[in-house]
Amino acid sequence: MRLTVLGSGSRGNALLVESDGEALLVDAGFSVKDLARRADAAGVSLARVRAIALTHEHGDHARGAVRAAQTWGVPLAASAGTLSALQRALPAQVERLPLPASRTVSVGAFRLTAFPTAHDAADPVVLVVEDGGGRRLGVAYDVGSPTAALAHACRDLDALVIEANHDEVLLRSSAYPPSVRARIAGRAGHLSNTQAAALAAQVHHAALGLVVLAHLSDQCNRPDLALAAMERALRPRGFRGRLVVAAQDEPTPALEVGATPDQLALPLGGGR
Ligand SMILES: [Zn+2]
Numbered sequence: 001m002r003l004t005v006l007g008s009g010s011r012g013n014a015l016l017v018e019s020d021g022e023a024l025l026v027d028a029g030f031s032v033k034d035l036a037r038r039a040d041a042a043g044v045s046l047a048r049v050r051a052i053a054l055t056h057e058h059g060d061h062a063r064g065a066v067r068a069a070q071t072w073g074v075p076l077a078a079s080a081g082t083l084s085a086l087q088r089a090l091p092a093q094v095e096r097l098p099l100p101a102s103r104t105v106s107v108g109a110f111r112l113t114a115f116p117t118a119h120d121a122a123d124p125v126v127l128v129v130e131d132g133g134g135r136r137l138g139v140a141y142d143v144g145s146p147t148a149a150l151a152h153a154c155r156d157l158d159a160l161v162i163e164a165n166h167d168e169v170l171l172r173s174s175a176y177p178p179s180v181r182a183r184i185a186g187r188a189g190h191l192s193n194t195q196a197a198a199l200a201a202q203v204h205h206a207a208l209g210l211v212v213l214a215h216l217s218d219q220c221n222r223p224d225l226a227l228a229a230m231e232r233a234l235r236p237r238g239f240r241g242r243l244v245v246a247a248q249d250e251p252t253p254a255l256e257v258g259a260t261p262d263q264l265a266l267p268l269g270g271g272r
């Protein structure tokens with residue numbers, strides 16, 4: 001299984017998972033045109049996308065989803081609450097594929113499981129994508145707070161894409177009004193670098209070979225701070241895999257999911 005983050009941040013999120021000649025788009029927070037431009041830049045094809053799976057309905061995750069599903073003739077897979085939040089924008093001909101909480105649904109070569117999270121959207125979820133070879137990727141954007149349920153959702157993964165939204169010090173000193181700062185740091189907001197790192201350390205196991213730090217705030221975070229927090233938490237646990245920071249404007253390279261640490265030529269950084 002291969003993973004390419006087409007872009008990640010408060011201005012849009014989308015990633016492409018490929019396995020066995022098929023692909024799945026997780027979140028579509030860019031226009032159809034922008035998705036195509038980003039896929040081109042990354043050297044990946046959207047022609048084999050079998051479905052678009054959504055973590056939640058916020059614009060930075062779903063902006064292009066309805067149009068893309070319509071244009072490509074593929075189903076939208078999401079929790080019941082996310083689908084009903086999009087209902088009004090959703091033409092009848094777009095197939096809905098509801099993802100019931102914690103139950104696995106097959107889409108082409110992929111198996112999808114949605115786990116509810118605490119973010120302030122209708123029915124937000126962490127998505128776990130598994131391919132025919134049993135490789136498991138977890139996508140945890142906009143998860144609110146580091147709960148036991150979140151750690152449960154992120155267990156036994158080969159790769160984890162996790163939001164490392166803000167650095168606590170930069171958030172406190174940012175120009176955001178206090179109410180916005182409180183929302184971001186609150187239970188239904190976003191994970192800080194420290195929270196993301198603690199969660200990754202908690203779910204670390206021998207097969208975890210890739211961690212992608214995503215959804216970094218451009219005002220309240222820096223890639224080096226996010227990376228340093230993750231390194232400090234993961235390396236003492238024996239993590240020998242790859243750490244990548246996803247950027248807003250540039251896709252990551254295609255990243256192998258399920259590579260053993262010894263197959264990784266470059267253990268640190270990359271994709272920044
Ligand atoms: Zn959100």
Ligand SMILES: [Zn+2]
Nearest residue numbers: 058060061142
């Ligand atoms: Zn978001």
